Amino acid sequence: MQLSGQAFKVLNLLGLAEGALALALPTEHARHRSELTGRVFLDAPAGAGIRAATGWPLCGVNRAAYAQYLLDACKDRGISVHWGKKFVGLREDGELVYAKFEDGSEVQGDLLVGADGIHSTVRDTLFGKTPAEYTGLVGIAGYTPYTVTMRASPPITVEQVWGDGCHYICLPMLEDRYMWAVNMPEDAAMIEDWRTVRPATDDKVKEMLQGLPCYDWGGGVGEVIKGTTELVKFGLYLRPIAPIWHRGRSVLLGDAAHPTTPFLGQGANQATEDVYHLVRLLLAHSPLTAESINKAYTEYAAVRMDRVRRTIEQTKAEGNLRMIKGREACLEREELLARGMGTDTWKIILEMISGPFTGESEI
Incomplete structure (x- = not known):
C-alpha cells in the first residue's frame, strides 16, 4: 500500500x-x-x-506490517481491540448508541463510527443496501525477492508499464523485495477473490502467473513476475459515494462513505484525512450532545465530500485507461x-x- x-x-x-x-x-x-x-x-x-x-x-x-504497527500503538495506549465480532445492527437510546453483534452482545458509546470498508454493514444499516459493482478489472499482486541480478538501486523507482489489456506497476520495498501488481480486464463470471496470500508453489498460482499477459514482457517485467513467491488476487469493485454520511449518532468514514479503487494509492490516505477532520470537528463542537454531534458530522461531510469526489473521479479515469x-x-x-x-x-x-x-x- x-x-x-x-x-x-x-x-x-x-x-x-x-x-x-x-x-x-x-x-x-x-x-x-x-x-x-x-x-x-x-x-x-x-x-x-x-x-x-x-x-x-x-x-x-x-x-500487514502497517496494520500491526497501528494495532501495537493502540495496545500501548490502552485502547481495547476486540476480535471475532460481526456487526449486525445498531440502536439509539437517549444519549447513547449501541452496536449489536452476531453473537448477541452489544457495546455502547456516545457515537458510532462505521469504518468497515466498501461492503460496509454500518452503511447498509443506516441507509439501506447499495451493492458494490464490479469494475471489470481484477488486481493480482505479488512479492518477488531480490536476486544477485535483480535488485533495486538508487534512485528508488516506481515503474508503470502499459500494455494491451494489461497494466503493470512495480515498486521496491524493504526486506529486499519488490511488490508488483497487475490490473487486467476479466469477465465477472471468472472473478476469484483470494482472501489470503498464496505461495507461488501452489499449482493454481503457477498456472495463473503463466497466463498473465505480462509474463514474458521485457525490461525486467517478466523476470519479476517469474520470481514471485507470494500472490493475491481480487476483483475490483466500486460503490457510489454515500450521499449522506451520518444519521443520529452514527457516521461513516473511509471506504464505507466513499469507496475508491486502488489505482492512485489513496484509500488509506483519504480515510486518514477523514479521521483528522472528524476528530477536529467533534472537538470544536464539544461537549457531545445530539445537536453538537449533528453539527460536527454535517461539517465533516461538507469538508470532505468535494475532495473525495475529485479523487475518485481521477481513479476511475485511471482505471478506464487500464482496461x-x-x-x-x-x-x-x-x-x-x-x-x-x-x-x-x-x-x-x-x-x-x-x-x-x-x-x-x-x-
Missing part, C-alpha cells in the same frame, strides 16, 4: 510518523512506459518535489498518456496528498 503526506501529517500528531516511516521505503523516481512501442511517458524525479510540497515523502509499505485492449486503442491511449504525464498530472497528485491541513494543525 501507499502512504502519502496527509497520512504522515496525522500520524505525526499522534507521535507515530517516525515509526511508520521506518516501515516504508520512500519513492524517489517515477517511470511510465509502453510495452507495445517502448515509448516513455514519464521518467523523472518524484520524491523531492512531493516532499517539498507536503513536507513528507511518498512511500510504499507492507499493509483498454487492441493495438489501435492502445496507441490512442499512448498519445493521451504522453500529453497527461506532465505538470497537470502532478498538480492532481499534489492536490490529493496535500491535506488535511497546511501550516499548523487545528488539533
Whole structure:
C-alpha cells in the first residue's frame, strides 16, 4: 500500500510518523512506459518535489506490517481491540448508541463510527443496501525477492508499464523485495477473490502467473513476475459515494462513505484525512450532545465530500485507461498518456496528498 503526506501529517500528531516511516521505503523516481512501442511517458524525479510540497515523502509499505504497527500503538495506549465480532445492527437510546453483534452482545458509546470498508454493514444499516459493482478489472499482486541480478538501486523507482489489456506497476520495498501488481480486464463470471496470500508453489498460482499477459514482457517485467513467491488476487469493485454520511449518532468514514479503487494509492490516505477532520470537528463542537454531534458530522461531510469526489473521479479515469485492449486503442491511449504525464498530472497528485491541513494543525 501507499502512504502519502496527509497520512504522515496525522500520524505525526499522534507521535507515530517516525515509526511508520521506518516501515516504508520512500519513492524517489517515477517511470511510465509502453510495452507495445517502448515509448516513455514519464521518467523523472518524484520524491523531492512531493516532499517539498507536503513536507513528507511518498512511500510504499507492507499493509500487514502497517496494520500491526497501528494495532501495537493502540495496545500501548490502552485502547481495547476486540476480535471475532460481526456487526449486525445498531440502536439509539437517549444519549447513547449501541452496536449489536452476531453473537448477541452489544457495546455502547456516545457515537458510532462505521469504518468497515466498501461492503460496509454500518452503511447498509443506516441507509439501506447499495451493492458494490464490479469494475471489470481484477488486481493480482505479488512479492518477488531480490536476486544477485535483480535488485533495486538508487534512485528508488516506481515503474508503470502499459500494455494491451494489461497494466503493470512495480515498486521496491524493504526486506529486499519488490511488490508488483497487475490490473487486467476479466469477465465477472471468472472473478476469484483470494482472501489470503498464496505461495507461488501452489499449482493454481503457477498456472495463473503463466497466463498473465505480462509474463514474458521485457525490461525486467517478466523476470519479476517469474520470481514471485507470494500472490493475491481480487476483483475490483466500486460503490457510489454515500450521499449522506451520518444519521443520529452514527457516521461513516473511509471506504464505507466513499469507496475508491486502488489505482492512485489513496484509500488509506483519504480515510486518514477523514479521521483528522472528524476528530477536529467533534472537538470544536464539544461537549457531545445530539445537536453538537449533528453539527460536527454535517461539517465533516461538507469538508470532505468535494475532495473525495475529485479523487475518485481521477481513479476511475485511471482505471478506464487500464482496461483498454487492441493495438489501435492502445496507441490512442499512448498519445493521451504522453500529453497527461506532465505538470497537470502532478498538480492532481499534489492536490490529493496535500491535506488535511497546511501550516499548523487545528488539533
